Amino acid sequence: MANVVVIGAGFAGHTAALYLGHHLGKKHNVTVINKYDYFTYVPSLVWVGVGHMPPEKTGIPLAPVYRRMHIHFVHGKAVELHPEAEEQFVVAERADGRRERVPYDYLIIATGPKLNYAATPGLGPHGGYTYSICTRQDAVHTRDAYLELVQRMEKGERVKIVVGTGHPGSTCQGASVEYISNIHKDLVKRGVRDKADLVYLSNEPALGDFGIRGTKARAKGRLITSQEFMEAIFREFGIHWEVQKGVYKVEPGIIYWEDYEGNYGETEFDFAMLVPQFLGNRMEVKGPAGEDLSDRVFNKGGFVLVDAIYGLPYERLEKNPDAWPSVYQNPYYTNIFAAGIAFAPPGPISVPHTTPNGTNITAAPPRTGMTSGIIGRVVALNVIDLVKKGRMTHSERMSEMFTACIASMGDSLWDGSAAVVLTHPVVPDFRRYPNEEGRDLFVTHMEIGLSGAWMKRLIHTTFMYKYRGYPFWQIIPE
Numbered sequence: 001m002a003n004v005v006v007i008g009a010g011f012a013g014h015t016a017a018l019y020l021g022h023h024l025g026k027k028h029n030v031t032v033i034n035k036y037d038y039f040t041y042v043p044s045l046v047w048v049g050v051g052h053m054p055p056e057k058t059g060i061p062l063a064p065v066y067r068r069m070h071i072h073f074v075h076g077k078a079v080e081l082h083p084e085a086e087e088q089f090v091v092a093e094r095a096d097g098r099r100e101r102v103p104y105d106y107l108i109i110a111t112g113p114k115l116n117y118a119a120t121p122g123l124g125p126h127g128g129y130t131y132s133i134c135t136r137q138d139a140v141h142t143r144d145a146y147l148e149l150v151q152r153m154e155k156g157e158r159v160k161i162v163v164g165t166g167h168p169g170s171t172c173q174g175a176s177v178e179y180i181s182n183i184h185k186d187l188v189k190r191g192v193r194d195k196a197d198l199v200y201l202s203n204e205p206a207l208g209d210f211g212i213r214g215t216k217a218r219a220k221g222r223l224i225t226s227q228e229f230m231e232a233i234f235r236e237f238g239i240h241w242e243v244q245k246g247v248y249k250v251e252p253g254i255i256y257w258e259d260y261e262g263n264y265g266e267t268e269f270d271f272a273m274l275v276p277q278f279l280g281n282r283m284e285v286k287g288p289a290g291e292d293l294s295d296r297v298f299n300k301g302g303f304v305l306v307d308a309i310y311g312l313p314y315e316r317l318e319k320n321p322d323a324w325p326s327v328y329q330n331p332y333y334t335n336i337f338a339a340g341i342a343f344a345p346p347g348p349i350s351v352p353h354t355t356p357n358g359t360n361i362t363a364a365p366p367r368t369g370m371t372s373g374i375i376g377r378v379v380a381l382n383v384i385d386l387v388k389k390g391r392m393t394h395s396e397r398m399s400e401m402f403t404a405c406i407a408s409m410g411d412s413l414w415d416g417s418a419a420v421v422l423t424h425p426v427v428p429d430f431r432r433y434p435n436e437e438g439r440d441l442f443v444t445h446m447e448i449g450l451s452g453a454w455m456k457r458l459i460h461t462t463f464m465y466k467y468r469g470y471p472f473w474q475i476i477p478e
């Protein structure tokens with residue numbers, strides 16, 4: 001009987017758990033360790049942050065799902081790995097403080113991002129001056145502050161709202177684009193849009209880059225870039241954008257940044273939501289004599305080392321789609337896998353930039369919910385293969401992966417909208433697609449409209465169904 005352990009129950013870990021439970025749950029031991037006792041559907045936090053969705057609607061209690069799927073659930077935090085013990089194990093610190101050894105034959109690390117607010121002094125809701133929608137608790141806090149601000153606007157006050165990235169190396173620009181667009185729509189509805197200046201502040205080389213080097217697609221029969229597409233939307237919404245800026249400090253009401261040319265400047269704000277730098281959730285890895293083996297599993301940023309080619313300069317990385325991992329397997333301990341944001345990418349997708357002062361302003365590569373879910377499935381199916389057949393048969397690189405980004409721009413099913421950007425592959429592959437973009441221009445597509453709002457809501461509903469592990473969950477794709 002095999003012991004399979006998954007750490008983290010987000011898009012990657014929970015997807016992996018569903019497949020593992022389904023295929024192995026009855027005959028083997030499948031265990032999930034997660035900090036929270038619920039799964040969060042993170043994309044809908046943009047709606048929580050403007051008060052359009054109750055926070056409970058984004059969560060699924062994990063224990064009943066796992067009971068049904070024959071999965072053992074540990075509500076707690078994994079703190080140590082012991083990959084060289086005779087019986088390999090994870091040390092989990094339960095929510096009630098008890099420590100527990102969880103043995104594994106196969107381990108999937110899917111711990112998502114560590115939100116590194118500390119890298120930007122003054123950033124973030126925990127002792128800083130900006131808000132965040134990256135977790136459910138933070139989104140609720142942000143919603144309350146936003147609604148208070150709206151009250152001030154309703155009394156006639158004029159305010160400046162800034163949304164974007166809070167570090168030169170941040171990722172997740174899509175979430176900021178969605179949040180600022182939803183704020184715009186909400187303020188229009190409340191009749192106070194004229195009381196707010198909306199500013200999108202980002203480390204991207206250009207609007208529409210999204211950390212994936214932008215894209216080009218046929219929209220309304222014409223080939224346009226994602227930059228042109230996003231600029232047209234922001235122009236229509238009256239949202240001012242400032243890109244190529246790395247935020248390095250925040251003080252009450254002032255964001256300090258450096259731009260691509262090395263100039264230093266400030267942006268004032270009354271309310272700001274800025275996404276921090278994402279690191280990985282590094283854990284202690286101990287050898288039999290207590291020695292530190294962490295560098296065999298994690299890189300310095302806390303991301304799990306996998307079957308990628310690391311250390312290539314960008315000029316070589318962009319020409320080598322095979323530098324991206326295919327099975328997400330740790331090369332040192334081959335029974336350890338990583339999925340979702342937890343795996344260490346070989347480098348950025350977006351074109352990197354260093355300022356004359358030596359600051360690296362580069363959008364980090366996103367591993368979105370869809371990408372994380374796909375990787376979770378690939379890794380789980382390989383572990384199932386290994387348990388049943390002793391060899392892996394699944395692989396999918398981000399340079400082969402299709403992704404759909406549906407950016408909400410107002411949640412109403414009557415007059416809301418969403419920008420839909422379909423990209424294939426996520427990481428450009430200039431060998432297979434020798435055009436300017438390195439992408440399949442037949443598949444890549446951009447559209448905005450009310451149907452997008454319906455699609456976004458439908459996706460929320462179907463994913464909440466899938467992630468509850470209800471009948472036929474497998475037919476809903478990641």
Ligand SMILES: Cc1cc2nc3c(=O)[nH]c(=O)nc-3n(C[C@H](O)[C@H](O)[C@H](O)COP(=O)(O)OP(=O)(O)OC[C@H]3O[C@@H](n4cnc5c(N)ncnc54)[C@H](O)[C@@H]3O)c2cc1C
Nearest residue numbers: 008010011012035042043077078112175340341368369370
């Ligand atoms: C506001 C917002 C909107 C977004 N919108 C979209 C969107 O529209 N579409 C899209 O595709 N993507 C979107 N994303 C990105 C998407 O949410 C992430 O890509 C996805 O959540 C990553 O999945 P993951 O499983 O790697 O990490 P997570 O979802 O963060 O899950 C990691 C889990 O591991 C747990 N964990 C961490 N450390 C430990 C530990 N030591 N022990 C136990 N448990 C641990 C965490 O508590 C968490 O439950 C959005 C992100 C944000 C912030």
